[in-house]
Amino acid sequence: xxxxxxxxxxxxxxxxxxxxxxxxxxxxxxxxxxxxxxxxxxxxxxxxxxxxxxxxxxxxxxxxxxxxxxxxxxxxxxxxxxxxxxxxxxxxxxxxxxxxxxxxxxxxxxxxxxxxxxxxxxxxxxxxxxxxxxxxxxxxxxxxxxxxxxxxxxxxxxxxxxxxxxxxxxxxxxxxxxxxxxxxxxxxxxxxxxxxxxxxx
Amino acid sequence: xxxxxxxxxxxxxxxxxxxxxxxxxxxxxxxxxxxxxxxxxxxxxxxxxxxxxxxxxxxxxxxxxxxxxxxxxxxxxxxxxxxxxxxxxxxxxxxxxxxxxxxxxxxxxxxxxxxxxxxxxxxxxxxxxxxxxxxxxxxxxxxxxxxxxxxxxxxxxxxxxxxxxxxxxxxxxxxxxxxxxxxxxxxxxxxxxxxxxxxxx
DNA sequence: ACCCTACTAGACAGATCAGTCTACCCAGTA
DNA sequence: TACTGGGTAGACTGATCTGTCTAGTAGGGT
Numbered sequence: 529x530x531x532x533x534x535x536x537x538x539x540x541x542x543x544x545x546x547x548x549x550x551x552x553x554x555x556x557x558x559x560x561x562x563x564x565x566x567x568x569x570x571x572x573x574x575x576x577x578x579x580x581x582x583x584x585x586x587x588x589x590x591x592x593x594x595x596x597x598x599x600x601x602x603x604x605x606x607x608x609x610x611x612x613x614x615x616x617x618x619x620x621x622x623x624x625x626x627x628x629x630x631x632x633x634x635x636x637x638x639x640x641x642x643x644x645x646x647x648x649x650x651x652x653x654x655x656x657x658x659x660x661x662x663x664x665x666x667x668x669x670x671x672x673x674x675x676x677x678x679x680x681x682x683x684x685x686x687x688x689x690x691x692x693x694x695x696x697x698x699x700x701x702x703x704x705x706x707x708x709x710x711x712x713x714x715x716x717x718x719x720x721x722x723x724x725x726x727x728x729x
Numbered sequence: 730x731x732x733x734x735x736x737x738x739x740x741x742x743x744x745x746x747x748x749x750x751x752x753x754x755x756x757x758x759x760x761x762x763x764x765x766x767x768x769x770x771x772x773x774x775x776x777x778x779x780x781x782x783x784x785x786x787x788x789x790x791x792x793x794x795x796x797x798x799x800x801x802x803x804x805x806x807x808x809x810x811x812x813x814x815x816x817x818x819x820x821x822x823x824x825x826x827x828x829x830x831x832x833x834x835x836x837x838x839x840x841x842x843x844x845x846x847x848x849x850x851x852x853x854x855x856x857x858x859x860x861x862x863x864x865x866x867x868x869x870x871x872x873x874x875x876x877x878x879x880x881x882x883x884x885x886x887x888x889x890x891x892x893x894x895x896x897x898x899x900x901x902x903x904x905x906x907x908x909x910x911x912x913x914x915x916x917x918x919x920x921x922x923x924x925x926x927x928x929x930x
Numbered sequence: 931a932c933c934c935t936a937c938t939a940g941a942c943a944g945a946t947c948a949g950t951c952t953a954c955c956c957a958g959t960a
Numbered sequence: 961t962a963c964t965g966g967g968t969a970g971a972c973t974g975a976t977c978t979g980t981c982t983a984g985t986a987g988g989g990t
Contacts, residue, residue, distance in 0.1 A: 539937070555846040557758040560977060571938045572979085582978065632849035643899055644845035645756040648833035657899045684912050687905070688885075691892030698844055698858045704888070711885050740967070762948060772968050773949085783948065 539574040546570075547589045553632040556586055557645055586642075590652050593638045594659045600624045601666070612716055614670040615685070618663065619709035622693060626702035636697015640690070663689070674717050685712050740775040747771075748790045754833040757787055758846055787843075791853050794839045795860045801825045802867070813917055815871040816886070819864065820910035823894060827903035837898015841891070864890070875918050886913050 546568035550559045561582055565572050579585040604617035604624070626634050635641065643656040664686045671678035671685075692708035747769035751760045762783055766773050780786045805818035805825070827835050836842065844857040865887045872879035872886075893909035 554848050555758060557756060557846065558848065561979085562976085572940090573981085574937060576979070577936080635849060636845065640895055641845040644837065644842040645758065647755050647759065648836060653899065660896065660899060683908055684889075687892035687896065687909055687912070688888045689892065690895040691888035691890065694841060694891040694895050695861065695888065698854065698861060707884055708888055711888070761946070763946085773970085774951085775967065777949070778966075 539568070539570050540578040542568040542570055543575055543578060543585065544588060544592055547585055548592065548638075549631050551586070551589055552630060552635065552638050552641070555645055556589075556642055586652060587655070590639060590642060590655045593642075594655070594662075597621060597625060597659070610719070611670055611673040612719060615667060615674070615716060616709060616713065618667055618670075618685075619689065619692075619705065619712055622689065623702050623705045623709065626696055626705055633700050634697065634702070635700070637693040640693060641697070660686075660690070674719075681715065684715060688712055740769075740771050741779040743769040743771055744776055744779060744786065745789060745793055748786055749793065749839075750832050752787070752790055753831060753836065753839050753842070756846055757790075757843055787853060788856070791840060791843060791856045794843075795856070795863075798822060798826060798860070811920070812871055812874040813920060816868060816875070816917060817910060817914065819868055819871075819886075820890065820893075820906065820913060823890065824903050824906045824910065827897055827906055834901050835898065835903070836901070838894040841894060842898070861887075861891070875920075882916065885916060889913055 543564065546564050550563050550567050554563075561572070561575065564585070565575055568575075575585065579588065601617060601621035604620045605614060608614045608617045622637075625637075628634075639656045639659050643653050646652045664682055667685050667689075668678045668682040671682055675681060688708040688711055692704045696702055696704040744765065747765050751764050751768050755764075762773070762776065765786070766776055769776075776786070780789065802818060802822035805821045806815060809815045809818045823838075826838070829835075840857045840860050844854050847853045865883055868886050868890075869879045869883040872883050876882060889909040889912055893905040897903055897905040
């Protein structure tokens with residue numbers, strides 16, 4: 529009955545892989561459907577059998593970028609052994625992201641780039657906002673054991689993080705991510721001291 | 730002789746104004762030449778008499794965004810009366826920017842958005858990088874009277890600033906810019922104390 | 931043997947893209 | 961008056977865009 533087998537249909541997977549490469553390297557609007565299907569080595573009808581429109585492919589692309597980052601983060605989280613390291617794992621996941629291989633080099637956070645070119649009401653912008661909210665929630669969660677009031681520090685770290693992604697994307701290197709990580713390290717309360725963090729606001 | 734008169738040719742100015750509105754609201758790639766000329770109320774040939782190509786219009790658009798921000802900043806700088814206020818004037822200029830009127834609302838820094846959709850080697854990306862470098866230099870310059878080593882603090886503030894622009898653009902409000910300004914205020918050395926700044930790294 | 935599903939190649943439609951060209955208009959000025 | 965320069969409207973080219981359609985193929989399950 530093909531009950532719960534439903535082979536993942538290689539065409540869909542290849543399309544998503546090609547979309548990841550092409551959309552990221554050239555921008556979503558500037559990348560035509562033909563570029564995606566030819567990079568995927570797939571017929572045009574295979575795209576429209578798997579996705580209702582280019583827009584739906586874009587949505588799937590955005591969802592996949594979120595999952596991809598979560599994967600990087602979980603790996604870093606697994607290797608972390610203290611609350612402090614768990615907070616910094618967020619920065620490390622983004623650094624891993626920046627150091628991955630891209631056809632035209634590192635160009636910043638794919639989700640941020642997508643939001644920047646998507647028109648005002650596009651649902652993709654909401655998806656990107658949700659991703660960023662989740663990252664900030666993760667920061668606050670792992671900050672909780674370190675301070676009574678994680679909110680403001682989480683906001684501070686989130687700003688450093690987004691700033692680092694924007695600037696590192698412009699320059700094509702992970703340098704700003706490492707700088708931000710260093711600053712974040714200095715902002716975190718040291719485990720020994722009891723007073724909740726040395727930072728005001 | 731029209732020596733140094735050379736009327737600014739209303740068509741060019743209207744094209745730049747229309748480009749500012751349209752490119753910002755819908756993205757550069759997604760905005761066709763026809764949308765720009767019809768918003769400008771100008772004939773297509775007037776565009777190509779003033780600019781060699783769409784790409785050249787884009788370049789002029791980016792240059793204008795830089796000048797526009799400099800104008801906002803200079804106004805804030807003029808009103809500032811202490812080194813501390815001069816540093817914060819950078820944040821205020823960005824807040825003014827976020828609170829201006831836009832056809833589809835605030836969507837973040839126009840230069841950052843442009844860079845995000847421009848392909849890897851495009852000269853516009855370099856122009857955006859130069860703008861950001863200049864902002865960081867301005868931060869360092871006005872930080873100099875406050876600390877012996879402005880570099881690291883300027884980097885910290887620059888990260889907060891870019892993060893605030895990215896996040897506020899996603900959410901369509903100036904809230905994150907105000908948050909970043911508040912954090913920055915807490916990071917600045919207080920004028921009275923002699924030791925250069927209470928922040929490490 | 932049969933069918934079903936996923937996939938293929940490629941023609942096609944209709945819109946829109948950047949950019950060119952022609953022909954005309956009108957205000958200022960020599 | 962006649963010239964000139966910045967401007968106009970709109971037809972046009974050729975490329976490219978998203979999306980549709982048809983006809984056919986290859987492989988697994990029954």
